[in-house]
Amino acid sequence: MKRVAMGLALALAASSAFAGHANTINKTGFVGVNKTQSAQSLGHSKLVFTALGDYAFGNSMFKNEPEAGYSHVLQNEYTNQKAEVANYNGINAYVGLAIGLLDYFDIGVTLPVYYDKFNGNPTCGEPDCNPAALAGTNVGYVGNLTASLKARAPIPADVPVDFAAFFRYSFKTSKNTKQGLWVREPEYFQKETGLAYPYGSAKSVFTVGAALTFDLSKADIMPLLVHINGGYRMSMDKAYLSFPFASAALEFYVLDFLSFFGEFYMDIQTDEFTWNVGNEGKYNAPEKLDMKQVTGGAVFHLPIGLDIQLGASFYVGNDNMVHYARVMHNEENLNQAAAKAAVTRDGQLKSGIEVTRTRVNPQIALFGGLTWSGFLAPQDRDGDGVADSDDRCPDDYGHRLNGGCPMGNPDSDEDGVCDAWVSEKGMLDEFRNVCEGIDQCPTDKGNNSNGCPSDDPDPDKDGVCDSWVSQKGQLDQFKDICEGIDQCPAEAGTLVNNGCPEDNPDPDGDGLCSPWVTDKNKLDQYAGVCKGYDMCPGEAGAAGNKGCPWDDPDSDGDGICDEWVVQKKLGYYFEKAAEDEALAKEWFISKTCKGLDKCPLEHGVAANDGCPLPDPDLDKDGVCDAWVTERNMFNLFEGVCAGMDRCPNEAGDDGFGCPKKKVEKLEGISFKSGSATINANAKRILKGIAQKLKEDEAYKDLKIVIQGHTDNRGKAKKNLKLSDRRAKAVMKQLTKFGVAKKRIKAVGLGSTCPVDDNSTAEGREMNRRIEMHFVTPENDGTKCESNYVGD
DSSP states (O other), rough: OOOHHHHHHHHHSSOOOOOOOSSSSOSSSSSSEEEESSSOOTTTTTTEEEEEEEEESTTTTOOOGGGTTBBOEEEEEETTTEEEEEEEEEEEEEEEEEEETTTEEEEEEEEEEEEEEEEEEEEEOTOOOOOOOOSOOOEEEEEEEEEEEEEEOOOOOSEEEEEEEEEEEOOOOSSSTTTOOOOGGGGBBBBBBBBBBBOOOOOEEEEEEEEEEOOOOOOTSSEEEEEEEEEEEEESSSOOOOEEEEEEEEEEEEEEEEEEEEEEEEOOOOOOOOEESSSSGGGOOOEEOOOOEEEEEOOOEEETTTEEEEEEEEEEEEEOOOEEEEOOBHHHHHHHHHHHOOOOOOBBOOOEEEEEEEEOOOOEEEEEEEEEEEEEEEOOTTTTSSSTTTTTTTTTTGGGTTTTOOOSSSSSTOBBOOOHHHHHTTOTTTTTTBBSSSOOOTTOOSSTTSOOOOOOTTTOOOSSSOOOHHHOOTTTTTTTTTTSSOOTTSOOOOOTTBOOOOSSOOTTOSSBHHHHHHHTTOOTTTTTBBBBBBOOSOOOOGGGTTOOOOOOOOTSSBBBBBBHHTTOHHHHHHHHTTHHHHHHHHHHHSSOOBBBBBTTSOOOOOOGGGOOOOOOOTTOSEEHHHHHHOOOOGGGGTTTTTEEEEEESSSSOSSSSSSSOEEETTTOOOOTTTTTOOOOOHHHHHHHHHHHHHTTTTTTTTEEEEEEOOOSOHHHHHHOOOHHHHHHHHHHHHTTTTTOOGEEEEETTSSSSSSSTTTTTHHHHHSEEEEEOOBBBBBOOOOOOOOOOOO
């Protein structure tokens, strides 16, 4: 009962503090990546500063509407300026701080800073068009300040799954007169009026979501985290869009200081909205956005708490765009509007620049920035009351007297007597409900007050107690184990015979008499039971081995007999015992073998005298090394290799175990124009080539094809015949020098296989050539192998 209580106490003492590893911080200052929340928390008193953002460039977010007759992208309807976007640069910087509370709550604030810069190049195709460059092309300001809260479920730290809920509230801190061109969030679009606020709408936005995280490192699988998010962003003004959203992300920790992440994020349009195409809503057109984005990046975790994040985001949605949105709400536009006293249906001044087509997500945006985190209070992640800075085992619940490390079991052999360290650390009182005293035998469960076991009262297990039991007056203590006094404590006997065995002339049943039979001169008395003298009376053995069991006849287990079997001329018996049960029983043979093992300590094969065979195919090309042929052992390696490898140290595929020979251009073999006659110098060269083909191990059995080639001058049919005559002339010369006719073939390809440009003299000279190709199982050598592509 004491042991059960101790086990429960140790289990309940396990820390539930959230430990985690070096976490990546997202744009809200919480644990996560980019826009995705992790369900893990920052940790108690952890302070975080963030400066993360995106950099977009190029003009892919703003397009003209040629089918509607618009060659421009931007239009100021008051000044009649029309322009294309050029050299666009947009920056989002999310600056904020966050703090973790009690390992379960994270709170933070984030202030976005936006900046747009581009050239509004004028495009005028109408008489009344203002040719001036578009104004307001260099704008920057802050966005809407956002307060965030995340609450993690109280799940124990060693569980690989975490769940959290998160909330965000964006306050109106942007200015209507400080707006850019890129509409950063979809909820900044109004549903009907055609207005959009790139840096933040005039109303607040409330976000609620949930996060689920799987930490595979806690299951000892791999250092991988999987995050899944879902939620809803609701505009406080119904005139603006609201969106459900979802995301999923992976984080992989390659090293302590390096991790990689990938994220898929999407906003899901559920509100229907229509942009006013014409004046006063006369023409309406429904809009459908497709907002999907993937982000990938690397995070460098520096020891000082600083993280460096680098990556990029890519738009993966369809090319859906919003038509005729009004953006760029700045002072200049408002002044122009006020001068004309123009108002919209909701009483607001008409302002801004009309964008023919635009969308939220850029085609590509660079992502990156810095985050810093540190703890405001000493950490104790295992919850044992010892600060991590002083804890020698910060991830294991321990004891202050042991430097924060676990104490271990105070009674390792579970005999109720405490191990010595309990007394040495002065902790007998702490474990008094588990054990007491000092165990002199901590690894052996004892039955004495010092923790040591008593001697075995009956070591020969015959039910008769050894004499010390009686001498110590402990017969009653061991009455359930033994009784009486054993006069033969080393031999199992009977109580009637005072613990000694009854006389047995052949206790091991091998037909040979125990020594006492001879010693007492009783061989005649037991002639019908046994004979001879048993050197091993406790083990059955053959008479040929003086009643002792045989040594292992095959110590390496390869079925081939060790040398002693042959030396004792017992090979016949050990071989025949495999098929003759009577012989095996008569000779006490339990393991059979045959032959003589020349390598008794290594498992081998009979064909190699019991020695192991080397690798038959060292280079693993399916062609057997030479020794397989020399020893005629192909049958042993059927399905492993075949043939004889001429290049045993390098993998080959030419049919002889060597790498395929590359095509060889026969340099120096030239002909007069229109002739197939070989000159004296060419014959000398061919003689050397023939010698190589006959004597070189890498060539002497290869089949070859002589290919003749010409340039493209002249008629193609004539060139084909000429190249064939030249190739056959070379083949004929090689056979004269001793190359077997069955090994060689000639073919002419004319001008169909150039290697250079036929329009130059140098190129035509390169194309007039003789080549030697080598036949392999996959290539008969008669095809063109040039990769030259002409004009």
